[in-house]
Amino acid sequence: MLKQFEGQNYLNLETLRKNGQPVSTPVWFVRDGALLYVRTIQNSGKVKRIRRNGNVRVMPCGRVGEPLGEWVPAIARETSAPAIFARVRELLLEKYGAMVEAFEAQTLAQGMAYTVLEISVGELLQAQ
Secondary structure, X not given: OOHHHOOOOEEEEEEEOOOOOEEEEEEEOEEEOOEEEEEEEOOOHHHHHHHHOOEEEEEEEOOOOOEOOOOEEEEEEEEOOHHHHHHHHHHHHHHXXXXXXXXXXXXXXXXXXXXXXXXXXXXXXXXX
C-alpha cells in the first residue's frame, strides 16, 4: 500500500468533521519505514479532527490535491516524542530542502508551533 507514495511530494489527508463530513488537505509528508509522517501547525483543523477521530484516508496527490493514486484507510495520531520530531525534520530537509527552513522561520515569526502526525496506512481504529 505504501508503494504508491514513493516519489511523491504531496499526500492528501482526509479527516472527518464531527458531523462525518470529510475534509481533504494536501500536505508535505515523509516516510520512515512503514509509517508516514506529516508536520503541521499544532492547532490546525486537521490536528483537532485527528485528536477526535484518528480514522483517516490518504492518497498521493499534486500540490493542490489532484489525485495521483488511490485512497487507502489509515490511522493518524499526534506524537510529541522529541526523537520523532528530530527525525521528521531531518527527513523533511532531505526531501524538500531550504523550503522547510523558510516555512519554519515563518511559523516561528507568527508565534505558531508544529506537531507531528504519525500515519499507519491500511489500518483503522476499532469503533468503541
